Amino acid sequence: MTEIAGSGTGGGKVGTNRFSARTLTWLLLGALVIRGLIRITSNVYSYIADRSALGDQVNPTYAWLYEGTSLAAWMIMLIPCWYAVRAIRPPRFGWLWATVLHLLLIIPLSFGHIALMVAFRMIAWWVMGDQYEFRSPDGTPIAYEMRKDVATYVELVLTVFLIQWLVARYAAAPVVAPATAPQILAVGDGSVTHHLPLAEIEHIAAAGNYVEIAWRGQRLLHRATLTAIETELAGIGFVRIHRSRLVRQDAVRRVVTHRSGDFDVEMESGDVLRGSRRFRENLEN
Numbered sequence: 001m002t003e004i005a006g007s008g009t010g011g012g013k014v015g016t017n018r019f020s021a022r023t024l025t026w027l028l029l030g031a032l033v034i035r036g037l038i039r040i041t042s043n044v045y046s047y048i049a050d051r052s053a054l055g056d057q058v059n060p061t062y063a064w065l066y067e068g069t070s071l072a073a074w075m076i077m078l079i080p081c082w083y084a085v086r087a088i089r090p091p092r093f094g095w096l097w098a099t100v101l102h103l104l105l106i107i108p109l110s111f112g113h114i115a116l117m118v119a120f121r122m123i124a125w126w127v128m129g130d131q132y133e134f135r136s137p138d139g140t141p142i143a144y145e146m147r148k149d150v151a152t153y154v155e156l157v158l159t160v161f162l163i164q165w166l167v168a169r170y171a172a173a174p175v176v177a178p179a180t181a182p183q184i185l186a187v188g189d190g191s192v193t194h195h196l197p198l199a200e201i202e203h204i205a206a207a208g209n210y211v212e213i214a215w216r217g218q219r220l221l222h223r224a225t226l227t228a229i230e231t232e233l234a235g236i237g238f239v240r241i242h243r244s245r246l247v248r249q250d251a252v253r254r255v256v257t258h259r260s261g262d263f264d265v266e267m268e269s270g271d272v273l274r275g276s277r278r279f280r281e282n283l284e285n
Contacts, residue, residue, distance in 0.1 A: 021171035021193075028163045033075065040067035065124050073116035074152065077109055078160075081153070084109075085160045086191050091210055091221050102157055110149035114142060164191030183236065187213060187222040194220060198236055202251045202267050204229055206244040217269065239282040241265055241275035255283060 044063045051058045088101045118134050125132035136144035171193040185201065187194045194215070202214045206226040213220045222229075230238070230246055238246045247265060257263040261277030275283075 021167050024170055025163065025167050028166065029078075032078075032159060032163070036071050036074070040064075040071050043067050061128075065121065069117050069120035069124065070113075072120055073113045074156070076116055077113050078156065080112070081109065081156055082160055085157055086164060089161065089191075091223070106150055106153050107146075109153060110146045113149055114145050117145075167191060168193055185213075185222075185233075187215075187220050196220075198233070198238075198248075201238075201248060202269055203245060203247040203271070203273060204238070205246075214267075214269070214271070239279070241273065241279050241282060243276065243278075245273060245275075247273065249283065252283065 044060070044067050047063055048058050048060060084102070084105055088098050088105075090098060093101065118132070121132045121134075134141050138144055168188055168191050183198050184195045185198060187196055196213070196215050200215055204214070204226065205212045207221065209225065210221045210223055211226055211229055213222055226240075226244065226246065230240055233246070237249050239249055240246050241263075247267065251268045253266045253268055255263055255265055255275075257280070261280065263275045263277070263280060265273045265275050265283075267273065
């Protein structure tokens with residue numbers, strides 16, 4: 001989507017009545033933490049009630065520490081989980097490969113959660129003058145914790161994916177700005193939306209239902225067809241040199257024509273792109 005860049009009347013990138021995408025991200029992550037606190041509160045009171053019904057008196061402090069240390073460990077593991085979801089997702093990976101890779105990540109992330117949780121408990125028990133023993137009802141504490149971590153990790157991945165998707169949609173909302181501002185192309189690449197000045201885009205190549213945009217030495221995937229992008233950028237200095245490629249004319253350094261009529265285009269970045277003789281005249285207009 002081509003749009004005009006600039007600030008709203010309040011000076012921000014998203015207008016007077018909207019907060020930034022980063023603020024929205026922190027708000028959603030805060031809601032995730034609050035949800036975790038509500039869940040452990042429910043677990044603590046349910047655990048104490050169940051044990052009391054069996055005639056077993058439980059120290060509430062230990063019950064809170066068991067749940068709280070697990071939550072604290074997951075809050076830290078949320079950091080690698082966040083980056084894993086941002087990196088391993090369509091269109092960079094197909095849904096099947098993304099699912100397989102995330103299933104494989106359960107093992108190291110679960111070990112990380114267990115290690116942090118046990119470390120927190122050892123410190124807490126030491127502060128209370130006690131000694132923590134890592135054990136489970138079935139006698140296999142690591143396997144016991146990993147079984148619980150599978151469901152937690154799947155839930156966390158889905159939640160993080162939803163947060164990143166919502167933030168990307170929010171950041172890509174239309175911006176109202178002065179007509180004199182430079183034109184840009186809003187490109188959604190995973191959870192990040194880049195606002196690219198057209199003068200910084202060097203060339204664009206077809207990639208199935210996506211296009212690959214060359215910008216400042218990076219390659220960004222954008223969900224659109226090359227024909228749609230060509231129509232959108234018509235008259236703004238972009239021309240087709242091949243059925244699968246557009247270039248910005250003023251970024252062309254030189255053109256080398258072969259005997260067949262096909263040609264190579266050398267760009268400002270040093271990239272050399274093959275052109276088809278069918279589109280040779282586009283560079284001459």
